[in-house]
Amino acid sequence: MIFEQALRGSAVLLAATGFLGLLLARSIPIWLTAMTVTAMIYAVLQSAGWPAGRRGIALPAAPILWNAVLIGAFALFIVDVTTISRDLLPAGIHFLVILLNVKLITLQDRRDYRHLYAISLMAVLASAALTTDLWYVSVFVLYGLAAVWSLLLYHLTGRTAACPPLSASGADADPAASLQITGRFFWLTNGIAVSTFALTLLIFFLLPRISIGILQKPQGEGLRTTGFSERVDLGMIGSVKEDPQIVMRIELPDQAVGSRERFYLRGLAYDQYNGRSWSSGNRQRRGLGLVADGIFAVRSGGNRSLSSLSESLRQDILLEALDTSVLFAAPFAESVSGEFPGVQVDSMTGLHLPYSSTSRMRYSVVSREHRVLPDEQSSAILEYPPAIRDRYLQVPAHSDRIAELAHRVTRGAASPYEKATAVLQHLLSNYAYSLEVGTTSSGQPIDEFLFTRKTGYCEHYATAMVLMLRTIGIPSRLVTGFLATEWNEFGNYYTVRQRDAHAWVEMYYPQSGWITMDPTPSNPLALAPSAWVAFQRFAESLRLDWDRVFIRYSGRDQLAIIHSLRDGSDSVRDALGQWTSAVGVASTQFVRTWAERVQVLHRTMLWALLLVLAIGVTSLILLISDRWPYGRGTKRPTARTQQQIVHVYRKMLELSARRGIRITPSTTPTEASRLVSERWEAAESTVVRLTTLYCRARFGVGSLSSEELTQAVKDLAVLKRLVRTRE
8 A cells, every 4th residue: 555545544544533432422413424424435435546547536626615514514513502402512523523524525635634633633532521431442542543653644745745756857756656555664653653552551640530621521310210219109119120220339348259149238218108108207317527538427326336236348339320319338337438528317327418419429338237136136025215116116007917917927936036037037938029010909019919919029028027027016117229149250349230229128126226137039030140241241340440440540549559569569579589589499400400411411412402502593583583574575774875875965966066056955856856957968867866766765665775876876976077077
């Protein structure tokens, strides 16, 4: 491929990369996409010279026509900003794509190439402002490669155009006819691209991300969730049980890998049930106080014995943009840290932000789970505070059948703990899990679940258990959140989806506090592991690493990397020392062993072995040097060859000056050759040959042979004789 064709092709690839980023960001309407694809096809055909001829197909390039198109595009941009999009960023992107189309169609002069490069760069920057997804990596890498190729080709074609090869008659030949893309140029260009990416990574780690950019696009309304509002109707959670949309990802940095099969993430708790829906009698919130930089302390009421609390559990949570202000955490949160303006807690220890977040957020929570004390497990009677009895023993009217069932199930149980366990086992053993519930015809859906249908999902089980416990005098409440069971073995974190929305029960003990109990059996339709599921988990782990390492890279992360490198230097040095010592000992032992064996060999055999080894090493070096990319194709011009031909060319100019032909420093070799040929006819053929050799050695892709250098010296001697003859 010649340089001119490669230049046009790289420019089209650069434009296509910028457009691809905008297209994947879903910011281009269909009509504009079709228009751009058509312009791309036209530009590719023109670059390939199709259907025939070197110039290929071409559209009329009347300036007044394209100026009118640009004026119309700007008018459309004004209408888009004020009426259609009503947003500067999408309207500007539409206008940018129209400019891209115009430049693709009218790509002729070098100025058009510069304009196309600038438009493509703006398109890539705009796509970066529109998305934080992992696919942008491939777009950026492709754009970087295309940009390096385009800029180098643009520079090289500009240099070679100043010194095209000359024919013997002094007429111009095709400036790109002898300029081919060789293996040397290919490896050099991609080496520059790799160096550029390495420099980009260095700059990345030196400059942390900032939270807000000029072109940052807000994500608008968050992902719609159910079961986390002031009121939860029975059946709301079941509506999302088949939705695979990811809600959050949770890392447990202090826990063993995959140590928990079921991981509860608490959202909101509810205390009032009217027969068909749950609500809260008091959702008043209070702000949490800061105990350190970005760390909010959650101080729940009452004093808990340390024996009733589990070990602290730290969770690093990446939460997608949701339509709720609830913060999710394992029960029960003791501290929350993150870049929050504030954190609030309600009367049932539900965590809230002051407002719903419109973007993905990362935060950390430290939790301690409550455990039942042995004394309260065996105690036949528990004394509940009046506030607890008044709030968590409410049951709706017409609950007689539920109360009768609860007393029958718990007959023979001696303590509240045994009664709760009996209710739990009854629900797990006598009812089936199913999402095929449909709309109930009665006004008491829990009665229908317990006595008629006997199938349901988590809301039915949890509500039934709360009502049964309350009818026998045990305070309890319903909790909504998520049950994480999908462990990503590639990224070592839990993936939580919409379908993991869950409801369970919290039972109250005076000394132990609220205890989690889950009466819902496992879903028999859970997805079985497969190769495709493993691939999806691997892709999800890449997305999480992309967000953590690139999108959310901050000054704090930068300091952590520096500290880790500093702290790890000692261990690395010790490990390197141990490895060196071990290698030294092994090498010494190896040499000693072979020295003992070599002593029994004849001296002649030893020299023969060394000779064979030397021949093999020499052959290998020659083979590698022959296969080295820079050794392929045309030989590289050496500095010595260039110096010789430059010396000859300068002598030619000095001889021309003695004939009265003055050559200024701004005169190109081609212009100088024409000038000498016009005013010194006897030296025309000699000057043309010397100028052609000079251009090839200085600006071409090959070196001069010894015969060509000898001929150049002879031509210079001819010019000297001509000058002396004239003098």
